[in-house]
Amino acid sequence: MDKSFPRREFLRATTGLLTGVVVAGSPLTLIAPQRGGASEMTALTIAEAATLMAVARTIAPHDRLDDAAYAFVIKAVDEEATRDERTRKLVKDGLANLGAGFSKSTEDDRVAAIKMIERSEFFQAMRLKTLQVLYATPIAYAYFGYEGEAFSKGGYLLRGFNDLRWLPEVPVEDSGPLPM
């Protein structure tokens, strides 16, 4: 149990989202086939994963964004820590330094604790990883309203690239005609 991720728990809260978002090729397919059981982590313990979840939520606190999105960050860190011994030590030492109580403390306390270690390689690596992974998840795309690649849908030409109506239209001499 120590090596497993509390997958059932966050899946229970996000089933609707997952069934709506899982598509072939999305990173979620890495998780989805295992949704009946627990996804094995190979470097981090469940306690470390809980601390890391709290770190990611302190870096990028979006209250209504589901834990499932942040779980991608944990998965990415776990994978890197599995591949690379230096990362494994950096992450485990960093999480140990924050302490087991970190994930249960208030946001103010978590912010204060992070400010103490803000310049550390551990925190800077976790910040970068959180931004890289969290904001690239389909769950985050849906949450922030980002529609992503458009080629497969014919671009945004007929899907709202110029649908803003709260400002006047640009005169044609300063813009150009629609190409059809």
Place this chain on the structure above:
Amino acid sequence: MPPFDFKDESVVVVIGSGAGGGTLAHELTRRGIKVVLLEAGKRQSLETFSQVPGEAFSQLTWLDARTQSGSWGVARDFPTLPVWHCKTVGGTTVHWTASCPRLQPWELQAKTNYGGTRDSSLIDWPISHEELEPYYVIAERRMGVTRRNDIPGLPASNNFKVMYAGAKKLGYKRVHTGHLAINSSSYDGRGFCIQQGFCVQGCKIGAKWSTLYTEIPDAEATGNLDLRTESTATRIEHGPNGRVTGVIYRDNRGQEQRQKARIVCVAGNALETARLLLLSESPKFPQGLANSSGQVGRNYCHQITGFVWGIFDKPVYSWRGATLAGVIEDEAIHDPRRGFVGGYRIELVALDLPTLPLVGLPYGWGRDFASIMENYRNLAGMFINGEDMPRADNRITLDEKVKDGFGLPVAHVHVDEHANDQGMRRHAQGQMSRMYEAMGAKRVVIGPTPPATHNLGTARMSADPRDGVTNGHGQTHDIGNLFISDGSALTTSGSANPTLTIVALALRQGLYIAQTMKAGKI
């Protein structure tokens, strides 16, 4: 015909297949000259371009190590990525946003017009605007630049509507959807822009000009092009008389090869071009090739930039549509009353997720950072492209400690910002903030300087051989059959995004090389 023999001494070797190298290869091959084109990256296509931003970045970007130092913000904010350019067939024309303004006549005489700007190494260009202009005309026709040659502009996107309204409130006059090498209607056998907003990931519909699917296939069709991909030049060799004789490179299996050459043209982007010249040092040229002046690698310019984001209470959906389809040209003037010399252009910009928080926003985390992200739908964006003051010590050198996969020293970038750069950025970010405030923005966010994408000046053209590396044709002062064919040769940066000028110079250089070869002079 291709592949040409390694020992064929009649070929021209062009190193790099981007705006400069790709265009030059076409210009030479269509005149019957045999070209071996060495490209360090792989060949992608409209079909293989990834549309996952992180994947596309890895697919196209030059990710081999660089190191850096200096006072510029990039050293602090992006320590491992000082510059952002491509390593793929087509070079940086695969990820560019296709803005194609011309340099203005006064920008080519920077030293004369700006005076002896302290702590800068400004010089005038060795060629005049009149000499360059005919090649701008050809380049614009070749690339299908909008608002030139009766080609209509692109239609206005949501993001541009905000920019336009703000610009008008401040009284700006020259505001439009830009001179872009993006098809506003079908042109040159390529389709029109469908407003994907994925210019930087590679335009999957091919509406954006790139040498990958224009100049290079045209060059291949002549039967005179031998394109060798995943082939990294590591040394340019010379003979006892000092003329270059060929190029050593690692091929796609990592094997070292030697290609003989009549002429060598270097177009590897300003970092790699300078690095290759420095790596090619020899007993005869102990400072590196074409470097008797000591100017190789110096005067590195990246153009001044910096984002401003406006957050509104209504949606903008800035990501929908061509990334850079909007410009304000009123500040692209020389008016020292603003507190700095040279000018800047204000350009439209939008960034995808996750690129916005990684590159476009100031360093941050926690509630304040997250509150900006929560407003992603309602965000409008602009940034500037401004003239960068050259400095002798803003330069590319060989790193003493860090080596690449072949055991060769990597490029080290050093940039200390000039006071002029800082004054310009302050002025520009102030103007952009005022625009969004005038439009009722809830909040204005000033972003950082991103990794440099316009890398220039490290082998610059100069009238006096002591001031630079090449003459007005990109021919090195020291070695008659060695040419510089990319942005490295630009004497100063000006305020214009550089690709159009790089293409115009490559067109001009192609003609010069062909004529000089025919006359038996090289």
